[in-house]
Amino acid sequence: MKKLIIALFASLLLSSFLFSDSLQRPDNGGEKPEVGRPAPKPFPPHWGKPPAAQTKDLRPLPGGFGMGSSTLARWIGENLAKDQADGKGPQKPDEGEKKPEVERPQPKPRFPAHWGRPPEIQLTDHVQLPGGFGMGSSTLAHWIQENMQQDREDNANGKGPDGPGKPERPQKPDVLTEQEKLDPRKSEGEVLKQVKEGKISQEDAREKLDALRGEMEKRGEFKRPQRPQKPELSDEVKGKLDDIKAQQDALAKEMKTKLDALKKDGATKEQMREAVHSFQKDNKDRLDAIKAAHKDIHDSLKGAR
Structure with missing residues (x-):
C-alpha cells in the first residue's frame, strides 16, 4: 500500500512538471518567415568563374564581397592584386558593354555676339530667316535683316571685323603637306x-x-560643279518685298506700342502674353496676307531658276 501511494505521488509530480514545461515553450511548429537579404556583390566579368572546389569555412571576403570560404577569399585577393598592378580597379558588371550612341540634334546656328539678344516678344508666324538661320518669326527675320545690313555698312566703312584698322585674323595652318x-x-x-x-x-x-x-x-584635273546663278530680282519683286517689310514693320510697331502701354501700367507676363495672342487674333488677316505674299515671291523665284 505504501509503495502504491509513492508511485501515485511520483506520477503526479511528473505530469505537473511536463504540463508546466509545455506552457512555457514557444510555439515552434510554424515556419519562420524568411527575411530578405541583400543580393551578394557580383564579381567583375573579367575575373572569370570562382573556384569550383572550396573549403567549408566561413570568413569575411576582401573587396566588400560579403562572406565566403578561405579559398574564395584567396581567389578574390589574387584578382584584386592583379587589377591593382594593371592600374585599374574592379570592373563593374556592365562596364565592358558598349552603350548605344544616341543621335543628338544638330545645334542651331548662333547669331553673332555683337548683334545682342533677339527680340523677346515675337509674332508666331513661321517664315524663312535670312542668312541661313533656318525658320522663325517675321519679327526675328526683320531683326536679322537689319543686323546684316548694318554689318555690310560697317564693313564698307572699315568698321567691321574685315575692315582696315582691325587686327589681322590668325591664319589657319595648311591642311595639306x-x-x-x-x-x-x-x-x-x-x-x-x-x-x-x-x-x-x-x-x-x-x-x-x-x-x-x-x-x-x-x-585642271578636277572640275567642280557650278551652281546655277540666282536670278536677279526684278523691280516688281523688289517692290513686293518692300511692301512686305513695311507691313511687318507696321505690325511690329503697333504691337510694341500696345505692350509698352501695358508694361507701363504694371501688367504681368501672363497679361502681356494674352495681349500678344489677342493682337495676333485681331490681325490674323494681315498676317495671312504677309505669309501669302512671301509664298508668292518664293514660288516665282523658284520657277525662274
Missing part, C-alpha cells in the same frame, strides 16, 4: 580609305578632300 600637294589624286584615295577604316573623322576628311580637290582644280 608638301607630299600631298605633289600627288593630290593619290592622296585623295588614301583619305577616302582612312575614312572607311575609321582612322580619320568625317570633318577632317571633308576639309582635306576639299583642299586636295582645290589643288587638282588648279592643275
